[in-house]
Amino acid sequence: MGIIIRVARPEDLDVLLEFEQGVVSAERPFNPTLIDGKIQYYDLNYLMSTEQAVVAVAEEEGIAIASGYALIKKAEKPYFNFDTYAYLGFMYVKPEYRGRGVNKLILDFLMDWSKEKGISEIRLDVYDKNESAIAAYEKAGFEPLLLTMRLRS
Known part of the structure; x- marks a missing residue:
């Protein structure tokens, strides 16, 4: 049967909430500023209900195995050469x-969903030390753009 990718459904919410904690666990080693315990990154109900977003689920033999979302956002700066872009997140396998x-x-x-919506600028965030994720995104055609620096005093 193989792996299929489909739009998330309301009945996927429980497994998506588990995936969200998987994302948090995967990111903890890269981000010392995260609080302990359960963290809610995403408003999954909103993302699954708005026309401005799509939540994708990969499944194999009826079992959800991965997720991701695309959300159309307005450009943050008036000097960008695009008005809107698709922000990708919730990437979990x-x-x-x-x-x-x-x-x-x-x-x-x-x-593909983003392009169907007329969006040509696609962005995502990845931790600078997450070399495997960076390599995967570069393989998919993404390139680094900005590195956020921090100082804790």
Whole structure:
């Protein structure tokens, strides 16, 4: 049967909430500013209900194995050469399915959705020390743009 990518449904919410905590766990080693315990990054109900976003789910044999979303946003600065862009996030693949190209399938689905909406600028954030994620995004055609620096005094 293989892996299929589809739009998330309300009945996916429980597994998506589990995936969200998987994202948090994966990011903790890269971000010392995260609080302990459960963190809610995403308003999944909103993302699944607005025309400005799509939440994608990868499934194999009826089991959800990965997720991601695209959200259309207005350009933050008036001097950008685009008015809107698609922001990608919630990129998660269950550990036992990593290395099989599932993230690329999700990315392709989200990029296709963005293009269908007339969006040509697509952005995402990745931690600068997350070398495997950076390599995967570069392989999909993304390139680094900005590095945020911080100082804790």
